[in-house]
Amino acid sequence: MAVIVKYIVVRDGVELEPVFLDKKEAEAYDKMLDAAQGLAELIRQADLPIDVDPKTIHNISIFLAKNAQAVTTILKTVKPMNLESKPIKKPKSQSEPEENSEKSQKPQAKSKSKAV
Secondary structure, three states: OOOOOOEEEEEOOEEEEEEEOOHHHHHHHHHHHHHHHHHHHHHHHOOOOOOOOHHHHHHHHHHHHHOHHHHHHHHOOOOOOOOOOOOOOOOHHHHHHHHHHHHHHHHHHHHHHHHO
């Protein structure tokens, strides 16, 4: 007799497919779903000039989250624009690291300007 450990991602009390044999893979899948949920919320908050049904938003957000590395590479080339549109709120977990990294960069910039 063999014992096999299987990992199942549960969201909102529902067991999701696929079933994983590796805990790291299950956790990565769960994180991808978290990212997709954040992307879907971002799309829903946007004042888009078209109506997008919830299933399409779900499919797009899953696609973007599954391809996060490629999306990140593409978006790294974009510089922030100062638009007069309604800002979209970021979840705290995404905005906090940016604030901390900016604070850590400011003292370095000051020390470089003093040395030069």
